[in-house]
Amino acid sequence: MIPADEFLSLALAISFATVAVSQLLAMIRLVIGPGSGDRILALDTMVVNAIALIVLLGISQGTRIYFEVALIIAMLGFVSTVAYARFVLRGDIIE
Amino acid sequence: MSWDIIGTYAVAIFLLIGAFFTLVGAIGLFRLSDAMTRLHAPTKVGTMGIGALLLASMTSGFVAGNGSFHELLIMAFLFVTAPISANFMSKVNIHTKASIAPPDAPDKQTWSTLVKRDGDEVPKDEPA
Numbered sequence: 001m002i003p004a005d006e007f008l009s010l011a012l013a014i015s016f017a018t019v020a021v022s023q024l025l026a027m028i029r030l031v032i033g034p035g036s037g038d039r040i041l042a043l044d045t046m047v048v049n050a051i052a053l054i055v056l057l058g059i060s061q062g063t064r065i066y067f068e069v070a071l072i073i074a075m076l077g078f079v080s081t082v083a084y085a086r087f088v089l090r091g092d093i094i095e
Numbered sequence: 096m097s098w099d100i101i102g103t104y105a106v107a108i109f110l111l112i113g114a115f116f117t118l119v120g121a122i123g124l125f126r127l128s129d130a131m132t133r134l135h136a137p138t139k140v141g142t143m144g145i146g147a148l149l150l151a152s153m154t155s156g157f158v159a160g161n162g163s164f165h166e167l168l169i170m171a172f173l174f175v176t177a178p179i180s181a182n183f184m185s186k187v188n189i190h191t192k193a194s195i196a197p198p199d200a201p202d203k204q205t206w207s208t209l210v211k212r213d214g215d216e217v218p219k220d221e222p223a
Contacts, residue, residue, distance in 0.1 A: 022121030
């Protein structure tokens, strides 16, 4: 059985690589589209992946200060998704 | 085996679960065929992926001795807002006709988000 510390650092490395690959795939979907719905969806996924990267950074450094960053990014991500969708639907964000 | 070691193993396993579901969601977002189908894949990222990663963060805080339940805030916020943004994005898909078969409007009504086509019957009391 692998010692716990080695297993944790291995899992952290795997998670960083996997979330980075996911971010890249979402970025490719953001570029190739084809519709504006897909682009909004890709941006939403990228926000969630960014939260995941920040959480992983907090785990790897052993600090708790990244929590507020992740919370604010989660709130702004939802608001920006709704704003993009409103803009596509209505041509205006606040009518 | 002490509680610290068990907690460290738990953190690593939560990390692997979260990373796996994040990758599954991103591959689905990249590979699936049409817009309405692609809308399903990032649900995995939002629910299982970020949930397990935040659980890992919370557990690692408790292992280090300064744990708290603050991460539940992010989890609850993401879980509450995910259906709302998915609803908005599917409305965008219907509106831009990106979905293969947009649903028929209810009788004598039009969708509020769809543009009016030529054959559409406009209700009498609709303003302008």
